Amino acid sequence: MNKLLLTLGVSALSPLALAKPVIVTSIKPVSMVVAAITGDKADIQQIVSSTASPHDFALRPSDLRKIVNADAVVWVGESLESFLEKPLENANKEESSIEWLALKGVKLHNFAEEHEEHEDHEEHEDHEDHEDHEDHEDHEDHEDHEDHEDHEDHEDHEDHEDHADHAGHAGHNHDGVDPHVWLSPDNARVLAEAVTMRLVYLDSDNASYYKGNLAKFVKGLAVTDAEIRKSLDKVKTVPYIVFHDGYTYFEEHYGLSHAGEVTVSPERKPGAKKVAELRHEIEEHNVQCVFSEPQFSPAIVKSLLDGSNVKTAPLDPLGGEIKLNQNAYFSFLKTLSGQFLRCLS
Template sequence: MKSFRLSLAAAASVLTLLASAGTTGASAADLEVVASIKPVHSLVAGVMEGVGEPQLILQGAGSPHTYSMRPSQARMLAGADVVFWVGPSMEVFLAKPLETLAGEAKLVSLSESEGITLIDMREGGAFEAHSHGDEDDHEAHQAGHDHEVGHDHEEKHAHDDGHDHEEGEKDHAHEDHAHEGHDHHDHGPDAHIWLDPENAKSIVNAVAEALSEADAGNASTYAANAARLNERIEALEAEIATGLEPVKERPFIVFHDAYQYFEKHFGLSAAGSITVSPEVIPGAQRVDEIRTKVSELDAACVFAEPQFEPRLVEVVTEGTNARSGVLDPLGAEIADGPDLYFDLMRGMAASLRGCLAK
């Protein structure tokens, strides 16, 4: 009888341990993690390997500047335990839904994470006195502003000298609209933080910390994955730096000013952007300014983006020696998953090297 009681006690202990293990596994399996955009999703997926897979809100070639959420994505947010996003200056479409739908979810704004280096938005248009230092960035801002004032003054004289009044009013209205967009987007930090590999490593660390708090049972896995990811990012950084070294001094123009983290980290020579923000169509004045800049600098390339209309790039390069290329800061055409970030960065480097080296 005593032996039977001991057997029952042992069985009970085993069942308790199994139940405990089952509870831990269920906790990890039930953890609903949501990421806003593809580069963020990729880094989160890398940290979660072997534990689970995050869900992605903005899929395909959608732009975080203009996206509208679907009902299925609203349900995704409503069921989330942890949500990773850059912040309201990037995923504009998410700001209100996160307030109303995310409920008790832990919201991680990666732009506010420890170790993230933020760079202020530039003036847009031609990046005067382009350089890689903070003081020179301020000078570039001032120079760009002075240039626009002078340009406006010249346009006013041309208008007074006999341009059609009605047409002039339309042009000024369009430029005013563009200027409104300029004011809205140029103040504060640039949100494309993942394009700096050092920031990417800080994002990985922030993701691992947040997931470990939400799912302590898998904290060691998250930490190990984060360490491996950061080693991969360091190797990627060295690879890209070597590949871009021969073209660092070649000037180029981008569709919108999304790349300065990449430019500054790798010492590239961007000379301007066609538009300040992708949802604001540039006026004739800005397009003319950029075309002039392309000719003056003998810019090697003007880069479009897969999310936006390429016609503007054709207009800017018309009559110049510049070639056109494509840069994809979001990985719009790359398969989702933990390798997307690495493919995105390599793809951008390859596009720059391929176009600038010709």
Template sequence: MSRKLLLQSITAALMGGTAMADAPKVAVDIAPVHSLVASVMEGVGTPDLVIPAGASPHEYNLRPSEASALQEADLVFWIGEDLTPWLEGAVETLSDGATVTTLLESDGTVLLDFRENAFFEAHDHGDHDDHGHDDDHAEDEKHDEHDHEEEHAHDDHGHDDHDDHDSEDHNDHADHDDHGHGEHDPHAWLSPANAEIWLNVIAAQLSAADPDNAGAYFANAAAAREEMAALSDEVAETLKPVQGGRFIVFHDAYQYFEDAFNFRASGAISLGDATDPSPARISDIQGRIRKEGIECVLTEPQFNPGIVATVLDGTEAKTAVIDPLGSDLDPGVELYPQVIRNLANSLAECL
């Protein structure tokens, strides 16, 4: 039986053939989270998506219909200001009467710290929430000392005589600050384990607002969690033949996926989300590709393909496009699993 038919059967049984109460109005920030909320609300109602999948969550001007969705919402689900700092004011102003759930603050969510270097070592995938930054910095310092001649000059923030390299690295960190990022990487939806946690949170909040449909919400969440577990197994199988392959991403947004499937990137062309890398950074990345035999450079639809072409020039690495938001997918229940599946497929095909 398909998931849709199963959910319909469960919902019908739970409601005992009676008419379902009107669903609350729900607004959601980004398409992957909207997909999770839609899964929990399936058969009851449909949430509104505030930020279109093809738009950058870091910078966006709300259209009247999207502002209206926030204004009319009984509940708002969003990642948090670490991802969309500009949205915080709109949520506070337009949704002042709504129940607002910040998913990054939900109990059980695994949070990873930002990685602060262009090149990642096996240990350098960010600490979980219960670790501080001191150990991370200590490991970075060891790495810098070990590779002083090749990399430290490019990543050292403390020397004014390396203007080109310093300005690039400072710009990368400035990007995080300009976007309102806190200490944690906000791309936490790329961990299916976090998605499973959030499905319960979403069901609980919807049930509190709409107790008449609580049974349907929790049944939907349970079915979606089972699907998430199957998805993780599927992705692990997809990546198994290329496990250990070496790849670089355009910007550092994938460590939750890397952490979930123990498949680490070797580095990022740009640490920031909005600033192009300097010639010095590109040169460093090219050197790493040649030195370590990097097989794949992954880019995203919104980034300049010319930069990737420059990085690849003179190397044997291949390239593929990945998309953490599902910009080419239809919003809805199937979007989230397809985003995770597409990441794995693109990586496996590129390596």
């Protein structure tokens, strides 16, 4: 009798005892990093499906319920997922969420700076080295005040670029920032550390488990990174064109030779003038491959390469086919590097 009561008591308590933290994630790459730390100790609920793009996503009522019921929401940031900003505010989840772009230590790339350098590289270099600021106020304004007349302002600008004080994320100002931070192994480590801290706070009973998973992730990341760097070294001088300008973190990390992009933003289709420019770039730079993306129709790339011998292959920046487990992020990096390698070899 007592044994039966004891069994019933355990059963009654078990749903509460086994309750896991609910971590809502925005996109697949975020889920990959989160899964590396949670293991089987938390419930991950992803909002944007693995076959969709966050660039043109619209929330459903079920997604709003996920946000309301979440213990924490982990997302990239408003410059990629603007559809999440208001719901997080309405659900009073801003403080408990983890915004990747806002984390201290994340290295961010700015689209505006890249395009200024691409359009007028020599003038940009001259401006950076110029010491006579008074004669170049107008030029400084055009270059977004990269060299400030006030030395203290210049120091503040450097701090902003280094993101040393970025954790506060005052004003949510990420205008011009490349949001594809998951393509940098270094940035993935920063998110993993932040997720670990949050899980330790939410589920202190499993603190040592989460911290152990972080240590494994950091070690595995170093090994994977070294393997990829070695394999891509043989093709890093081969020019190629990507579908949209979203691979800079990966390209700069591994020293690849990006020669251009079909479109700056995937929701913008290139016009006839852009297509003509791309065909000229393909010939001028001896481009070996033009990449498409599985989230978007490959018809644009096919028409661009019509009549040419240039290779084409898909690049999946979201890892849609990667199975979600603790090693998913490593598999994602290896798959992406393999896609580069096969088309550039």
